[in-house]
Amino acid sequence: MAERRATVERNTLETRITATVNLDGSGRTEFETGVPFLEHMLDQVARHGMVDLAVKAAGDLHIDDHHTVEDIGITLGQAFAKAVGDKKGIYRYGHAYVPLDEALSRVVIDFSGRPGLEYHIPFTRAAVGGFDVDLFLEFFQGFVNHAQVTLHIDNLRGSNSHHQAETVFKAFGRALRMALAEDPRMAGVMPSTKGVL
Numbered sequence: 001m002a003e004r005r006a007t008v009e010r011n012t013l014e015t016r017i018t019a020t021v022n023l024d025g026s027g028r029t030e031f032e033t034g035v036p037f038l039e040h041m042l043d044q045v046a047r048h049g050m051v052d053l054a055v056k057a058a059g060d061l062h063i064d065d066h067h068t069v070e071d072i073g074i075t076l077g078q079a080f081a082k083a084v085g086d087k088k089g090i091y092r093y094g095h096a097y098v099p100l101d102e103a104l105s106r107v108v109i110d111f112s113g114r115p116g117l118e119y120h121i122p123f124t125r126a127a128v129g130g131f132d133v134d135l136f137l138e139f140f141q142g143f144v145n146h147a148q149v150t151l152h153i154d155n156l157r158g159s160n161s162h163h164q165a166e167t168v169f170k171a172f173g174r175a176l177r178m179a180l181a182e183d184p185r186m187a188g189v190m191p192s193t194k195g196v197l
Contacts, residue, residue: 004180006083007020008079010078015058017058017068018075019054023180034061035061037128037130041165051180065132069138074142076143077144077145088186089186090179092110092192095175096171102159103157103163105164105168106156111179112148115149116151119153123165124159153168153171155167
């Protein structure tokens with residue numbers, strides 16, 4: 001399989017973002033976003049997904065984190081789509097359950113070529129360390145729309161919002177790892193009866 005890396009730049013009047021992904025990495029990260037809690041969550045994705053992530057973002061944080069978080073999701077989605085290429089030989093589907101103390105989350109992903117998001121996280125607080133948890137929906141919607149994946153996210157239980165978020169991002173990383181893995185029995189084969197994804 002060809003090298004699965006990509007770098008995408010996205011510049012708007014609100015944000016300037018560069019994202020680099022290596023789908024066959026070792027979990028290395030390099031972040032400069034100005035949004036530390038999001039960086040903490042992305043670190044979970046890289047570590048548990050065994051992908052390398054580098055994100056540099058300059059956004060209108062003097063207003064709030066909204067545009068920066070959403071646009072990072074968009075740019076990472078574009079980078080993943082570019083890195084995965086034609087999707088031949090991958091497992092395509094991935095899922096994971098991840099616990100952290102009292103919290104438990106499930107994430108299921110399909111590199112289907114169709115954007116779809118089911119997002120169910122009943123956060124018990126509106127913010128974690130000053131980070132507005134509503135923005136996680138914006139992040140995942142941006143990712144889904146531009147990676148062209150179907151993504152189901154369910155926080156099944158939890159009373160600590162930090163734990164709720166962390167289980168979601170860890171499970172997201174593990175689901176990505178499963179879906180993007182190379183299936184030796186499908187080498188060069190499109191994992192779809194349609195012949196295209």
